[in-house]
Amino acid sequence: MSGFTTDHLLADAEILAALRGIAPTSDFAETAARAAWSVLAEPGDGVAGALVSVHGASGALAAAFSDSVLLGVGDAASARALSEARGRWLPRANVRAVRDAVRGAREVGALLLVPGDALWPERLDDLGPHAPLALWVRGDAGALSDARAVAIVGARAATGYGEHMAAELAGDLAASGEVIVSGGAYGIDGAAHSAAVGSGGSTVAFMAGGVDRPYPAGHQRLFERIRNHGAIISEVPCGAAPTKWRFLARNRLIAAASTATVVVEAGWRSGSLNTAGHASALGRPLGAVPGPVTSAASAGCHRLLREYDAVCVTTAAEVRELCGDDTETAAPSARATPERTRLLDALSSRAARDTEELARRSGLSVDRVRAELGLLDLDGMVVREGHQWRRGT
Incomplete structure (x- = not known):
């Protein structure tokens, strides 16, 4: 598809003007290409990540719709994977979609970060070909660039005990300088974000949809406080809906962006166990807060302790120890x-x-x-x- 290249994107005056307002870089060709990839590919698309890692975002965009197989491997499996990926990308290969994404970001004051930017959170690069191709950020774009971060995650349908533990851990950790990372949801996520803000610390919420429409709607006031004390971040562009798949894909960012992950309260099949799995796969320290043995809300935490070698943590001091704190x-x-x-x-x-x-x-x-x-x-x-x-x- 010859009409969807970096040159075509930068020839659009509105795209270029928006990029100048939202991208902290002078390499607009690479940034425009990565903005386009965030529109084209679903989060964690390994074929897109491999293509970009070999050819750069701009070169990968040119190759994506050419007749050549340019993954750098050239075998039949790669050719088949690229052919299938093109089928996914083609319906979204529209300059207007990229224009809407960057315009939406400018309207809400979001920034577009790409790898190589000074504020890019480099821990995310550990995801390899599944790393985000770009990040859309509202708030402090540098919230994760240098600081040590702790992910605190758990059940949406949390008990009073779970929310109390999440608040105690997050408040103490944030007050001593750790950034609290979570997903902005009801329950444990919300308790952790609120406590971090209340202690005067910093917190980051990773969204499954665009940062212009943070979800859930009932947390809009909390999201405003998060923006003022940290950041709201997404790898999907403005206007993107928070689908079930994107929630699962978002979990890998929560784990990768953090020095350690702590699951406070989770059921046997909780989505928080997905975040814990990503942390374990990345070699990040994993902690779990125990609960009453009769509580179904803590069954997932007990499962992590028994089956996945999670470390039992009950205080902020123990979380710091999990992180390797030697202060x-x-x-x-x-x-x-x-x-x-x-x-x-x-x-x-x-x-x-x-x-x-x-x-x-x-x-x-x-x-x-x-x-x-x-x-x-x-x-x-x-x-x-x-x-x-x-x-x-």
């Missing part, structure tokens, strides 16, 4: 005793607590809590607010 070495006097560790676990970075409450939560005497708080205060690890204390940031 305690910066404060040797504050890491020496089990009592001090118990007190740190009892402290919250969001809510200040008095010494009696800390004693109850840690199982220490009030006098011992006061003594340990004094030492932690000297090391800058706690903050005093009147007669109450919270974990320092």
Whole structure:
């Protein structure tokens, strides 16, 4: 199809003008081609990824509708795969569709990131040919570029226990600098995002549809807060609907973008187990929060612990340990005793607590809590607010 090349895209004045407003790059040919690929290919399309990895996005676009097999392998299997892929791409090979995508992004203030951009989250490249070809971002486009991130995922139909655990973990982790990554859904996702924002930290929500129509609709106020304290990201263009397949494909981005993945609450066949599977396949640390053995809502977490070598985590400190956190070495006097560790676990970075409450939560005497708080205060690890204390940031 000779009418769908990078030259044709850049010859469209509206596409070029929109790209200048949404793309933090001067290589508009490659960016335009990747915008087109995000329109053409479904998330995780390995044939598109292989073609782009060999020929670049612009070259791959030219090759996609030519008579040549240019995957770099040239065998019958590759020829057959490319032929089938062309059949998928051809109905979407329309300059107008690309124009609508970039125009929609400009209208909502989204940015278009591509590999090689300074703000591109490089952890996603570990997905190989299934890595995203481009990312559409609303909010802080650099939210994932350098920071350590923890994915917190779980059931939509979460229990009060699950939402409480998700909020406790996300709030403490976000307050200490980790970016909380999730999918913006009801239940565990929403609790994690809300706690991260509430603690003054950063959070990122990966969408299954376009960033101009984040789903679910009932979370619009939360999505506004996420944009102000992080980012909403999708690999499908503006206007794309959040289909069931795209939710599953989106899960691989949540796992790949994160240093570690923690499943807080999940049923036996929960979609969160799909995210956990991607994390495991990528070699990312995987944690699961246990629940009551009689709770069907935690059956998936128990399955991860029993069958998939997930690590049991119950506190933010244990999640940091899962991530390989060695920040305690910066404060040797504050890491020496089990009592001090118990007190740190009892402290919250969001809510200040008095010494009696800390004693109850840690199982220490009030006098011992006061003594340990004094030492932690000297090391800058706690903050005093009147007669109450919270974990320092």
